[in-house]
Amino acid sequence: MLGSLSETQRPARWAWLLLVPVTLPVLLLYAWLLLASWSDGMEGFRPLGWTLENWSFLWQPDPFGPGIGQLTLNTFLFAVLVALGEVLLASTAAYALSRLPVPGRRLWLAMLIVLHAFPGITLLVALFLLLRQLGLYDTLAGVVLAKIALELPFHVWVLKGFYDQVSWDHEMAALLDGASRLVAWWRMVLPIIRPGLMASAVFAFLSGWSEFLLPYVLAPGAGVQTLPVYLGSLLSQADVARYGTVTAVAVFYMIPVMLVYLFLQRYLMVLYTGGVKR
Structure with missing residues (x-):
């Protein structure tokens, strides 16, 4: 029973080993984008400061x-x-x-x-x-x-x-x-x-x-x-x-x-x- 369970779980573990290296860079890019949207600037993944000015387009109309x-x-x-x-x-x-x-x-x-x-x-x-x-x-x-x-x-x-x-x-x-x-x-x-x-x-x-x-x-x-x-x-x-x-x-x-x-x-x-x- 245990042997058969491990056999069925093995392909899933291999799938995770393949999927994580592929998806991790994409997730990191989205994490950087989210941090950058609230910061004054980015140094790598470190925000240089926090601001709401980036989101001012929500309450300030664009004159152009x-x-x-x-x-x-x-x-x-x-x-x-x-x-x-x-x-x-x-x-x-x-x-x-x-x-x-x-x-x-x-x-x-x-x-x-x-x-x-x-x-x-x-x-x-x-x-x-x-x-x-x-x-x-x-x-x-x-x-x-x-x-x-x-x-x-x-x-x-x-x-x-x-x-x-x-x-x-x-x-x-x-x-x-x-x-x-x-x-x-x-x-x-x-x-x-x-x-x-x-x-x-x-x-x-x-x-x-x-x-x-x-x-x-x-x-x-x-x-x-x-x-x-x-x-x-x-x-x-x-x-x-x-x-x-x-x-x-x-x-x-x-x-x-x-x-x-x-x-x-x-x-x-x-x-x-x-x-x-x-």
């Missing part, structure tokens, strides 16, 4: 740009709209590819992989011209649509895997009782794949919250600026940058992500385990 409240609202709206749009469209498209006799389904699935493999930066010029033609350039709606279009193939592919695991018995029982395909999908299938929908929504939200390139190129106006773009602008002014403020903004920017991981991490693990609620 949008305030932190507007930036946070823009970023939050962008991330939420991206998550809602991607989950809504992906849940319907994935259902069709999984359950309906779609002509050329294998071709569609292959195209999903190919589209997801292309870097989004290769389409920036095309997206810029398209949004300008539609009158959506430098708007939050335009950059949201661009983000959804670029990431939709990934979420369709993921949710199709969840639909494939749902037994036909649940859906057929509803159809035999007289329910329409839409009602059967809504009331029988969606509750079963709810963990997958939540995982997809969380990933989409985090991806939208951290997106820098698309808002930077497609929505450069101050009225629709997001936190990643604002943080990038602070770093770009190397000659006049206040690095204490930069570190404080970076810590403020990380707080929502940490909260999401803290409370919703069980949904993120669903994508790796492939589980559905039965």
Whole structure:
């Protein structure tokens, strides 16, 4: 009994020996960032003094740009709209590819992989011209649509895997009782794949919250600026940058992500385990 227990615990110990050297430098960097956000300066990991001035952006509006409240609202709206749009469209498209006799389904699935493999930066010029033609350039709606279009193939592919695991018995029982395909999908299938929908929504939200390139190129106006773009602008002014403020903004920017991981991490693990609620 003891021998078998030690045999099962040995791989876990080896995993810890491998993970600690990899994650420790990252944790130290975040610890340094947190200390620097409250200090006058850093000498290695030793703060030279403590101050609240780095966090003054919370109560002092920026005379040359949008305030932190507007930036946070823009970023939050962008991330939420991206998550809602991607989950809504992906849940319907994935259902069709999984359950309906779609002509050329294998071709569609292959195209999903190919589209997801292309870097989004290769389409920036095309997206810029398209949004300008539609009158959506430098708007939050335009950059949201661009983000959804670029990431939709990934979420369709993921949710199709969840639909494939749902037994036909649940859906057929509803159809035999007289329910329409839409009602059967809504009331029988969606509750079963709810963990997958939540995982997809969380990933989409985090991806939208951290997106820098698309808002930077497609929505450069101050009225629709997001936190990643604002943080990038602070770093770009190397000659006049206040690095204490930069570190404080970076810590403020990380707080929502940490909260999401803290409370919703069980949904993120669903994508790796492939589980559905039965």
